[in-house]
Amino acid sequence: MRTGDPLPAVGDVLAALATGLWHWDTATGQVTVDAEAARLLGLPEERATVTEAQIRARLHPVDWNETTGVVQLAVAEGTLAEVRIRVMDERGHVVRVVRSRSLPSFDKVSKAYELVGTLQEVTDPTPGTAAGRSAVTGDWRRSREAFLLDAGRALAEARSTEEVLRVAAGLSMPGFSPDGLAVFGVTGDRLHLIGHHGQPQDEINPFLQMSLETDYPAAEVIRTGRAVYLASPEQYRSRYPLTWPLAERFGRRSWAFLPLTVAGSTMGAWMAGFAYPVAFTPDERSVLTTVARLLAQALSRAGAAETQRELSEGLQRTMLPLLGPEIPGMDLAARYVPTGGGLQVGGDWYDMIPLPGGRFALVIGDVQGHDVRAAGLMGQLRIALRAYAAEGHRPDAVLSRASRFFHGIGDSAEDPGDHRFATCFYAEVDPATGTVESARAGHLDPVVRMADGTALIRATAGGLPLGIDPDTDYPTTRLALEPGDTLMLCTDGLVETGGHDLQTGWERLQVVLDEYPGELEELADALVQAVLGPSSHHTTGPLADRREDDVAVLLLRRRAEDCGCGDNTLARAPVRRTMLTVAQAEPERIGTARRHLRDLLHDWPDEEQRDSAVLLLSEMLTNVLVHTDTDALLVAEVTGRPGERRIRVEVTDNGDDLPHKRRPGEMASSGRGLMLIELLADNWGVAPRGEGKSIWYEVYESAAGPEPAAPEPA
Structure with missing residues (x-):
């Protein structure tokens, strides 16, 4: 070209330099290539617009993943993206290596990348040839070290045998790479194929169950523990004439069979097949040997993890029961989430036991510890509880017998x-009837979620945990589930996970119980997710998702339609009710009663009325404990629609003396109870109850409530 002549078009210059142009827009998922770029990618040699999937099918999967990472880094740094890519044919064989250079841009609105770049063939010598080996001699050791570091990291992160094989199939060794691999294991006296890559599925049948005495390289490797390198088909044919016809059909030129050794024992063999001749120099053998060791360790870890998962799942299926057949008028849901490590089993459990007469028992518990022994003790205790329940014993007797049983098996023979x-x-x-009779052995109190979402911890009588004192008594507590009420039983892992104590953990769960409108199964999921997050599972989860304690939760709901008063009655006039016994020996339960009443009035708009109601309750219970020698029974309920509700509190005792108003002096320490009730309540009264009496008061949410009645005569 002479000076002054017009410059040729850019496309002509690039074509003369065997360089192709391409444009990739991830927003549309389309790639535009010119004729040269199409040729380099193995497409018809003409300008075309194709999909990402068509391009991806032509590129080595490892290089495709590397390309996306390089592009993201180039955008972040504002530099060019340069990467070497292996182009493959329809059979998956590498036909050429190209260098891609592009200038990527990123649209923050559409979250899409746009790249414009060039493709040029890399004319390196053919891998495996003398020229190819001499070309990489200068940086062989550096590339080998980098490759082994990457391979070791990738294999260490693989969690299953399938994932290990997938990583092994994607390894690109420096200077030479196999186009097929197979991993063999040993079962008894036979060789079996664990996995393979690069062989058609319909041609692997002869390798599936092969005797270890067969004249086959992999069998010899397992028998002797020594690697076998076959640099040419002639070597293979001469050393293994009987099995050569099995290998000949794949058309390979070189083979390496290496032992997979763990702790000095050969657990299998790895075959790497090459489509070109490989001399297997000392450096190449060193790389293959190191990869075989990494592969053996990865397979051993994956096999142990899979065995552990199978054992864990089997233990869970055995120890955690189905909730049984459908119960008329009742819905059940349960969740069990073990700690994140170990065998994924522990001492937490739940159970549902059918009883005569259509009744059933619910059991939830926690054996101390998170190990195999805790799981074993849990299984024995669960069987014992089922046996005692089947004998017809009441809840107190079931737990008393279970405590004596567990006291006898709770000691360890290895560690007294x-x-x-x-x-x-x-x-x-x-x-x-919705009646629930319960006994508690050191466990958390149950929670009742009422039809309108109000949730209360129901204080129940209890005794020591099972196994501490074989002669402990377990008193029973009765409560009634109203239509629409839900009973929640759980272990402490649901409450105390995440650094919470019982109080703050309960407040976290109360938000879910108060606000979640879903079905029972959805509520169970919501409770677990509130504690463990959405990544947690009903059974086992990833080992990285470690948890502090096992979690078991059991939900029982009495269906609302069983009230016999129409589908919408509960929605029109919900009822909240709580019952509690305050014994003479348990004055601290007055505080529990106050909390119950505050929970019942959690959405009461007038704070002064709430405080007044709680004050009057405390005064009434204290009077019973101070002026009588009997226990107090509290019944509190909220009825009516919002804006027109009524709180009625009634305290009953077996004392003979009826209360009467007094006029205490300024320095008197008592005698003001009825004066406070008369002052703060909208309605109140005292009524004889056979042996004993009850005193009650009512507070109305608005003036629309009924007119206060004259107090009943004392």
Whole structure:
């Protein structure tokens, strides 16, 4: 070209330099290539617009993943993206290596990349040839070290045998790469194929169950523990004439069979097949040997993890029961989430036991510890509880017998000082009436979520955990589930996970119980997710998702339609009710009663009325404990629609003396109870109850409530 002549078009210059142009827009998912770029990618040699999937099918999967990472880094740094890519044919064989250079841009609105770049063939010598080996001699050691570091990291992160094989199939060794691989294991006296890559599925049948005595390289490697290198088909044919016809059909030129050794024992063999001749120099053998060791360790870890998962799932299926057949008028849901490590089993459990007469028992408990022994003790205790329940014993007798049983098996034969105990909550339910009779052994109190979403911790009588004192008594507590009420039983892992104590953990769960409108199964999921997050599972989860304690939760709901008063009655006039016994020996339960009442009035708009109601309750219960020698029974309920509700509180005792108003002096320490009730309540009264009496008061949410009645005569 002479000076002054017009410059040729850019496309002509690039074509003369065997360089192709391409344009990739991830927003549309389309790639535009010119004729040269199409040729380099193995497409018809003409300008075309194709999809990402068509381009991806032509590129080595490892290089495709590397390209996306390089592009993201180039955008972040504002530089060119340069990467070497292997182009493959329809059979998956590498036909050429191209260098891609592009200038990427990123649209923050559409979250899409746009790249304009060039493709040029890399004219390196053919891998495996003398020229190819001499070309990479200068940086062989550097590339080998980088490759082995990457391979070791990738294999260490693989969690299953399938994932290990997938990583192994994607390894690109420096200077030479196999186009096929197979991993063999040993079962008894036979060779079996664990996995393969690069061989058609319909041509692997002869390798599936092969005797270790067969004249086959992999069998010899397992028998002797020494690698076999076959640099040419002639070597293969001469050394293994009987099995050469099996290998000949794949058309390979070189083979390496290496032992997979763990802790000095050969667990299998790895075959790497090459489509071109490989001399297997000392450096090449060193790389293959190192990869075989990494592969053996990865397969051993993956196999152990899979065995552990199978054992864990089997233990869970055995120890955690199905909730049984459908119960008329009742819905059940349960979740069990083990700690994140170990065998994924522990001491937490739940159970549902059918009883005569249509009744059933719910059990939830926690054996001390998170190990195999805790799981074994849990299984024995669960069987014992089922047996005692089947004998027809009441809840208190079931737990008393279970405590004596567990006291006898709680000691460890290996470590006499390792004595285990277990907490347990046992409840017998009558579906026809909604009555629940329960006994508690050191376990958390149950929670009742009422039809309108109000949730209360129901204080129940209890005894020591099972196994501590074989002669402990377990008093029973009765409560009634109203139509639409939900009973929640759980272990402490649901409450105390995440650094929470019982109080703050309960407040976290109360938000879910108060606000979640879903079905029972959805509520169970919401409770677990509120504690463990959405990545957690009903059973086992990833080992990285470690948890502090096992979690078990059991939900029982009495269906609202069983009230016999129409589908919308509960929505029109919900009822909240709580009952509590305050014994003479348990004055601290007055505080529990105050909390119950505040929970009932959690959405009461007038704070002064709430405080007044709680004050009057405290005064009434204190009077019973101070002026009588009997226990107090509290019944509190909220009725009516919002804006027109009424709180009625009634305290009953067996004392003979009826209360009467007094006029205490300024310095008197008592005698103001009825004066406070008369002053703060909208309505109140005292009524004889056979042996004993009850005193009650009512507070109305608005002036629309009924007119206060004259107090009943004392």
